Amino acid sequence: MSAGQLFQGRAARLPAEVWDVIVVGAGIYGLPAAYFLAQRHRARVLVVEDNGIPGECITVNTGGIIRIAYSDLDVLRVAAFAREIFRDPTARLGLSGPMSLGFVPTGWGRFVSAGAVPGILGELAHITGGAGGALRIVPIREYLDAQPAGRRENLRKIMDVDDSTHVLADEAGGFADGSAALDGFLTACLEAGVCVSLYSTVTEFLREGERVTGLVLERWSQQRGEREVVARETVRGDRIVLAAGRGNGALVRAAAGWEMPTFTSFHQIPFIRNSPDNDFAQRSYRVGPPGAHREVEMTDAPVISHWRDVYFRPEGDGLIFGTHHRELQPDDYRPAGGVLSGMRVGLDQVMIDSLLAAMPHFPVLSSQGVHLGRNPAEIPGGAYYMNPEELPFEGEVPGTGGAVFYAGSGCGTGFKLGPGVSWLLAQRMTGVPFADRVIASSALSAERATYFYPPGTSRDELLAQFRPIAQGGRLIEMGAAGIAVAHR
Numbered sequence: 149m150s151a152g153q154l155f156q157g158r159a160a161r162l163p164a165e166v167w168d169v170i171v172v173g174a175g176i177y178g179l180p181a182a183y184f185l186a187q188r189h190r191a192r193v194l195v196v197e198d199n200g201i202p203g204e205c206i207t208v209n210t211g212g213i214i215r216i217a218y219s220d221l222d223v224l225r226v227a228a229f230a231r232e233i234f235r236d237p238t239a240r241l242g243l244s245g246p247m248s249l250g251f252v253p254t255g256w257g258r259f260v261s262a263g264a265v266p267g268i269l270g271e272l273a274h275i276t277g278g279a280g281g282a283l284r285i286v287p288i289r290e291y292l293d294a295q296p297a298g299r300r301e302n303l304r305k306i307m308d309v310d311d312s313t314h315v316l317a318d319e320a321g322g323f324a325d326g327s328a329a330l331d332g333f334l335t336a337c338l339e340a341g342v343c344v345s346l347y348s349t350v351t352e353f354l355r356e357g358e359r360v361t362g363l364v365l366e367r368w369s370q371q372r373g374e375r376e377v378v379a380r381e382t383v384r385g386d387r388i389v390l391a392a393g394r395g396n397g398a399l400v401r402a403a404a405g406w407e408m409p410t411f412t413s414f415h416q417i418p419f420i421r422n423s424p425d426n427d428f429a430q431r432s433y434r435v436g437p438p439g440a441h442r443e444v445e446m447t448d449a450p451v452i453s454h455w456r457d458v459y460f461r462p463e464g465d466g467l468i469f470g471t472h473h474r475e476l477q478p479d480d481y482r483p484a485g486g487v488l489s490g491m492r493v494g495l496d497q498v499m500i501d502s503l504l505a506a507m508p509h510f511p512v513l514s515s516q517g518v519h520l521g522r523n524p525a526e527i528p529g530g531a532y533y534m535n536p537e538e539l540p541f542e543g544e545v546p547g548t549g550g551a552v553f554y555a556g557s558g559c560g561t562g563f564k565l566g567p568g569v570s571w572l573l574a575q576r577m578t579g580v581p582f583a584d585r586v587i588a589s590s591a592l593s594a595e596r597a598t599y600f601y602p603p604g605t606s607r608d609e610l611l612a613q614f615r616p617i618a619q620g621g622r623l624i625e626m627g628a629a630g631i632a633v634a635h636r
């Protein structure tokens with residue numbers, strides 16, 4: 149197998165061939181899908197990416213929480229499949245040399261209160277039963293006693309541990325850095341012979357009858373801060389995968405004339421810096437392949453989620469808090485904030501309400517001296533697309549003659565599932581019967597629900613599917629963005 153090639157810049161021209169598969173988008177769906185199709189199925193694959201790798205995509209800003217605890221046991225299985233890749237990519241992907249996806253093994257826990265949430269222990273037992281020993285339900289005392297002293301102390305500073313009775317403990321959980329993950333998958337793709345066209349925007353699709361047969365891309369370069377189109381190329385492919393993150397809505401519309409239920413949700417995540425009065429214990433982790441690893445030091449706390457609708461995770465010398473989101477109301481406070489790394493920042497009413505509600509249970513949020521940033525521009529946040537069904541999915545895009553497929557997620561839980569959902573798509577595209585795939589159900593596939601809506605479906609109609617928790621909607625987990633991990 150010959151190595152893949154990168155195409156970029158004014159002089160770049162793609163070979164005139166009909167690719168087996170063209171993948172649009174080099175995020176945590178596009179790159180793994182390209183890799184699986186090329187390496188496992190010997191397909192000639194071209195990835196077309198609007199930016200560099202890692203560029204300015206959602207994956208780069210991900211909170212990167214890697215957990216497997218899902219109530220739907222098929223989703224759990226796919227998360228477990230993907231996590232093995234994050235933890236040991238060299239072996240799992242069958243690469244020739246060491247490679248890292250930036251995994252940091254902090255552990256993960258879901259703290260619950262048996263008295264406050266009737267039936268919760270039964271729910272956890274259902275999850276652990278499906279996890280084949282990878283997860284444990286541990287009484288809170290036993291859990292705390294087993295933690296190192298520094299971590300135990302940190303937990304007490306962060307949350308009201310006495311409010312919990314049990315922990316769903318996942319010692320193999322943690323999080324992975326989005327940029328490192330994309331770097332790693334790019335390496336894997338090139339090794340598998342995938343070609344990648346960078347700074348190339350897909351603008352339209354070619355058709356023969358109903359079937360989509362290729363696409364048009366515009367190659368651009370930066371001129372005086374503006375994008376200038378330097379070339380326009382027509383590329384033909386037998387099949388096309390749309391894995392363009394927030395670009396997928398427009399691409400589905402262009403390729404098939406259908407509307408996808410994605411919409412922008414703005415949320416903020418406060419970052420709690422370590423400070424003399426917090427004095428969090430720090431711990432150093434090795435990240436990266438043996439021999440080429442780096443040390444990252446961070447606050448010693450596991451990634452926690454689903455506790456009073458809040459999660460937190462260490463980031464550098466501090467902590468990031470995330471909470472569920474409701475839609476801003478017309479009379480809500482909207483921050484003037486600022487823009488940080490291209491993202492709007494500042495605490496709006498939703499976050500302020502969430503923080504006030506959480507303070508009694510999270511001492512660190514109310515302790516004196518904790519600052520959430522001296523001014524709004526120091527508080528990171530992000531705007532991203534999510535789909536109302538929350539989970540990512542893969543499938544065929546109707547109305548394209550069986551030529552166009554979709555993989556991705558606008559939701560807050562799409563990173564950890566990315567390589568698993570991409571593998572499901574690769575299995576679909578290579579004719580593996582549904583029943584023989586990683587999971588036999590459609591839990592992460594378009595068959596699960598009606599994802600494609602007739603042209604003209606209004607945003608309000610799409611939003612109607614996204615119900616607040618009070619009306620029976622489910623928690624949408626949020627991630628964190630934009631803070632560099634401290635290096636040593």
Ligand SMILES: Cc1cc2nc3c(=O)[nH]c(=O)nc-3n(C[C@H](O)[C@H](O)[C@H](O)COP(=O)(O)OP(=O)(O)OC[C@H]3O[C@@H](n4cnc5c(N)ncnc54)[C@H](O)[C@@H]3O)c2cc1C
Binds near residue numbers: 203391555556565
């Ligand atoms: C703040 C935040 C925190 C999160 N935290 C977590 C978390 O803790 N755990 C978790 O599992 N998930 C988390 N998520 C969700 C997760 O990050 C996303 O679901 C996932 O990264 C999406 O990956 P993607 O490949 O679909 O999109 P992207 O990473 O955006 O990749 C799509 C690519 O397509 C390219 N593209 C777009 N349009 C075109 C075009 N026309 N032509 C060519 N290329 C194009 C883009 O440039 C981009 O590189 C979080 C998301 C956010 C925003």
